[in-house]
Amino acid sequence: MTLKLEKFGISSLAHTFDNFKVTAGTQTAYSLMKSITKDSDIKFILLYGLTGTGKTHLIEALIIEWAKLGIFSRYQTFSDIMRYLKSGIKTPELYEERFKRLAGMERLIIDDYGMGTMESRFEISDLEDIIDLRYRKRYYPDNKMVTILSSNKDIKELPDRIVSRFYDPEFGRVIHTGDMDYRKRRVK
Numbered sequence: 001m002t003l004k005l006e007k008f009g010i011s012s013l014a015h016t017f018d019n020f021k022v023t024a025g026t027q028t029a030y031s032l033m034k035s036i037t038k039d040s041d042i043k044f045i046l047l048y049g050l051t052g053t054g055k056t057h058l059i060e061a062l063i064i065e066w067a068k069l070g071i072f073s074r075y076q077t078f079s080d081i082m083r084y085l086k087s088g089i090k091t092p093e094l095y096e097e098r099f100k101r102l103a104g105m106e107r108l109i110i111d112d113y114g115m116g117t118m119e120s121r122f123e124i125s126d127l128e129d130i131i132d133l134r135y136r137k138r139y140y141p142d143n144k145m146v147t148i149l150s151s152n153k154d155i156k157e158l159p160d161r162i163v164s165r166f167y168d169p170e171f172g173r174v175i176h177t178g179d180m181d182y183r184k185r186r187v188k
Contacts, residue, residue, distance in 0.1 A: 025178020052181030
C-alpha cells in the first residue's frame with residue numbers, strides 16, 4: 001500500500017512507532033498509542049505535555065498503522081478544525097453539516113489544542129459539544145469512534161467538560177507525555 005502524506009494530513013512517513021524515540025516520559029503514551037492500532041476498548045485519548053514531547057509523532061504513527069490496516073483517519077490540528085467550522089458559519093446549514101460530520105467521524109484526531117493561541121469561548125464550546133456528542137455514543141452497538149486530543153497546555157488549563165470525558169476509566173485515558181523537548185539540541 002502506498003501512503004500519501006496529503007491524503008492523511010501527516011508531515012512524514014518516517015513518523016512510525018519504530019522510529020519513535022521512547023523516553024521515560026513517553027513510555028506510557030507510546031505503549032497506549034501502539035496498542036490501539038487494533039480494536040480496543042479505549043475510545044478517548046488525551047495526550048498532553050510540553051512542545052516536542054512526541055505527541056504529534058505518536059498520532060502520525062497511529063494514522064500510518066491504521067492506514068496499513070485499511071482504516072482511514074486524518075491528522076488535523078485544532079486550528080484546522082476551527083477554520084473549517086468557521087468558514088461555514090454564514091450558512092447555518094453548511095455549519096451544521098460540518099459540525100455533524102466532525103461529531104460523527106469514525107476517527108477524530110485533534111492535535112495541538114492551545115498551540116500558542118487563546119481559544120475563544122465559541123471554539124471551546126464547539127469542541128466541548130463535539131466531544132460530548134461522541135462520548136454519549138460510546139455504548140452504541142458497533143460504535144468504532146475513536147477520539148484523540150493532544151495539547152501542549154497543562155491539564156489544569158484544559159476545559160473540565162472536555163477533560164472529564166477522557167478520564168472515563170472504562171473508555172478513556174489521559175496521558176502526560178513529559179516535560180522534555182527532545183527536539184532541542186545542544187549548540188556547541
